[in-house]
Amino acid sequence: EVQLVESGGGLVQPGRSLRLSCIASGFTFGDYGMSWFRQAPGKGLEWVGFIRSKAYGGTTEYAASVKGRFTISRDDSKSIAYLQMNSLKTEDTAVYYCTRVGWGGVGWFTDCWGQGTLVTVSS
């Protein structure tokens, strides 16, 4: 069974940093891209960023709202994806979800979600 388990969320002051982890199991982690999405309280879904699998260069893409502050990385030996969040702002408060992203010749598409971890940025 495919499982994605996020951790690392919590309460953090504006301007500080936080690192989220996403531990994957039930599939060959290195074969897939991984993405992070977020959902502010009572709002819709927002894409945060994406990291390709090593076979496709392991490169990253980011939403403009987080580019330069957030960094996605991966450790294929441990089946973990990370979201390093620096210079946090109150508007980054949200539930953060990691997802598995597959390539099927039809673009990179999300097919599995973690349960989410809440990040609250407040003084």
Added chain:
Amino acid sequence: DIQMTQSPSSLSAFVGDRVTITCRASQGISNYLAWFQQKPGKAPKSLIYAASSLQSGVPSKFSGSGSGTDFTLTISSLQPEDFATYYCQQYNSYPWTFGQGTKVEIK
């Protein structure tokens, strides 16, 4: 950025009804469109990718269609477990963007 617009924003329907949600992209996205279902307090669930391909394990009462700028998600016979919010998302180009969501409620 590509804007995704869903309609309606909410709808009320009876159990057994056929329900259709539409999603329009501000520019052509070929078939690089996904649909997700989210129940209150839960993580989203992937339903459809490539506009019309069902994710593994998703019941066949869900179907998707469309290409270019106009897409639809249809639930053939609404069941109690289908009451949720549905989102479309384009992955044709970065940034990946979502529609605002369609809340399906019980009538």
